[in-house]
Amino acid sequence: MAQSMSPTQVIATSVRRLRTDYGWSAQRLADEMTAAGVKWDRMIVVNLEHGRRGTVDVAELLVLGRVFDVPPLSLLAPIGHDDVIEALPGQTMQPYDLWQWVTGKERPTWIASDSDGSRRWLDAVGTNIIYERWQDAEGSVLLAQRDVRRAEKIGDANRTQDARSRYFEALEVWAHVLTAIRRKGLVPPDFPDEWESEARDVGLLGEA
Template sequence: MTQTDWPSKVTARVADALRARRKELGLSAQDVTDACAALGYPIPRTVIANLESGRRASVDVAELLVLAEVLGVPPITMLFPLGTAPTIEVLPGREVSMWDAVAWVTGESREEAMKTPTQTVLNMFREHGILVSVAMLSRELGEEKRREAALARDPEHRAKFLDMVAELDRIHARDIQSLRNWRARMRELEVVPPALPDEFAYLESSETAQ
């Protein structure tokens, strides 16, 4: 494959993903066009048709993002279709496993050269996401047991549920503290933490007050 062939191959993968997903959803090219316009970035029906037919040799990043949203798929899967081939030409003349291609784009590459400050920031955000999920889980479990305690008619059952609530509240408090500490660590490194779910918005207020 020549260097000039590679960009057209990338576009072809996006076009194939567009066509397959559009048909899977039962959408016409006009439906896709209308949905793109509703998102605020119109993509004419002729562009959709030319992409799918191969008459259009390129697709820009904005188009890729909007099309992925309309089709309800992660943008990365339109570039690197996992499960369709063992390897892919990620760059001109560079064939790698399909998963390594995805990992390169998402910053999860195992390559030593990819261990950069940017990857460190990505890892911090991943850890933040895990801590938020853990705190959300302990919160939801506590609320569930609290509801069960309120509905329990037997005093012994109610007492057991309340004991579980107390333990889950302690766990949740630890989870929240871990999240606070991690966000503080991010700020120390001059990394702006992501917005929190509404349930934990009070943490952002306390951070601002500090």
Template sequence: MTQRTWAEGLAVTAAEQVRARREELGMSAQQLADECARLGMPIQRSVIANFENGRRANISIAEVMVMAAALRVAPIYLLFPIGQQREIEGLPGMPADPYAWATWFTGESRGVGDKRLSEEEPKPLEPVRELWPVLEEIAHYKSAIIEAKERLGEDGLASAERADEVLKRARARWDEAMSMRERNASTLEGEGAVPGSPEFRAGLDKAHDLAREAAVLSSQVKKAHEEAARYSHELIEIRSSERMLEGCEDEAREIIGRIRSNGWSDPDFGSEFAYLFAEKRSLTRRKRSRTR
């Protein structure tokens, strides 16, 4: 193939992709032209028609970008028939499947097949690709927390949290009492105190006091739990989602730290995630575990 016919072939492929996407959306050529104009780059309906019919054998990068936006599709899908054709000539005399050409185009691969087309270089897109799914999970857990709290309502949430806090205090007190009882018994027996003697019992008094306090708390827990029983599922969901959210935010901060350590600019993921990028403290890696 000559350079001209190869370039024309690329334009034909792009034209086919534009037409297919436009028809999929039920959009006329005039509507596509109007949408391109609305986006700030007018493209006449006749130009679009000539391009789709093969009478115009070229397309500019600017036109690809604005038509992709007008057709609500990523520009790469207008350039490469990914998943639709087995092979395209991505460079003159170099046929390969569209997947290979697309990954080379986006920097995910260094070439096509055994043909190396670019050298190793910094890859600022890689951490951004890692960050996308983490941010999606953050959005998911935030939404889950909001929905669970809405189901609870303010009164239900306060009641459930009150029961949860009382239960934690009761368990901590009981564990402390039992631990102290065992320690005191072991110490007194080692010193020769006779179980049941005044000395022995005196050594256990504090443990008994703690146990009584735990018993009082336990009765409060029972009452609080009865009050909040119908909210337990939502409270568990909130606590679980909060833990998962914290882990996801830690992972996002670690990735952001890697982006900054390479001197690359922060990507903009919108106001929802701006707080992760606004933090000035050191973003160090922390272990986290997540389950699905």
């Protein structure tokens, strides 16, 4: 098994791997970071990659994801690589396990299933699930809207009717998710005003 690394060491390894893959010099990465709003110089990159820089803050991690065009979490939990990460003091994880924990996909072993911690975990994960449902519902509405526009463009009345039927079916699912989010006192992502108006017009949402 590979020797365990701290989170910063894993990020440094990921940075060096990507920088090399992209054919970037240390100066090029520093320039990209600075242009994105985090002032780095060549020595910061060199010190990080050679273990002489002990931390990477959250803002830096996010901007690294931005300049490399990758999810920031993939720098900390590089799934598919054999890194062993000391995610917590004395607690090592494989990248996949760390990804599952950080994204709420799997309850960590230190939280007992019948504990208060488990209930808090499930409550937080429940919120994540609602927003995953939002993403699916939003995608369905967008696809249905596209089908309606295509059917209208070719002037096929039957196809247009079928497409609009699928659109309102997708809108109904989206409206249910929107209602669930608001009932929990949460803020939904941005969406076109017309969706809410149409959902109210056909009785899928109550009055604002």
